[in-house]
Amino acid sequence: MTDETDTSADAQRRGPNVASNAWKRTLEDLETIAEERRDDGWDVLTVKAAQTDTLGRDTGSTDSFGLFHVLPNNHAEPFSETYDSDAYTEYLAYGSIIGGHKYLITELIDPDNERSILIAGRYTLARAQGMITAARDEDVLYTHVKTIDGTILGTFEHEEYDPLLPDS
Template identity: 65%
Template sequence: MHDDIGAADPGSLRRRDPQGVQTEAWKQTLEDTEAIAQERRDDGWEVVTIMAAHTDTVSRDMGDDERFGLVHVVPNNYAETFTEVFDSDEFTEYLAYGTEIDGFMFVVTELIDPETERSILLPSRYDIARADGMFTSAADEGVLYTHVKTIDGTILGTFEHEEYDPFVPRPNA
């Protein structure tokens, strides 16, 4: 009977990753993150990688506030590191490396402080099937946000992305 439930919901099969496609994509995302970090370090930059316990897509109509975008929930050990490094006035640039695989977006977001040559890397994965509201909010506003918060909901920092194509799947890709 348990197999019938999975068969009735093709999305659950995708989330379970029976062929390991998502697992391999996540491994590649982490390898890409490390390669970017090493390249920056080789150029003399200070690099911090922040691992989120969960990344979610949020639309403007999901809560009491108007916040939308990618929300990275970080454990306390990464929260402290993030708050020690991130300053929204200093981190003024970004790069994003994203690819769609098996119904999920795998993204490495790099927040950049060009003046002091510091970089924060945020590897993430989100379910495209649950992101329509975020896509609509981004299209309506012409921007996308990255939010980093703790599990209790405390926002540690927010970054605005004026160009957000690398964060969303490409049509017919």
């Protein structure tokens, strides 16, 4: 997935399929990355967020901030069975900005056991300022994975978080 920026005006000129095409391309990239890892002998889990929210410290009644990927029920159990916060210590991020959204693949990596979890998500740039501010104030960003009912399945701390944010 390449880092590219496409303004809302540019996206509107090209028509209503821009968002669906961007999501389709993100999912294709997800599968390509997964296949490459598997070819190298890694165990890979791919999940597609039904929704991705960005929360800053100024939203809600919680101190949590960052990216919140909401998984459909059929992805929750495989994620819970695979993710271990002590084992998954590295990450990579791949993304594009298209039509006012950041299309993102976050790869959580367990280097010792050669395992990877790839999470596809999309967030709205206009709603991300609180998260960006919190990340820069705290010098850290969190990826939270949760179920539709709000149950947190796992949290990953990103000390290097710029790849997850829109270009500054």
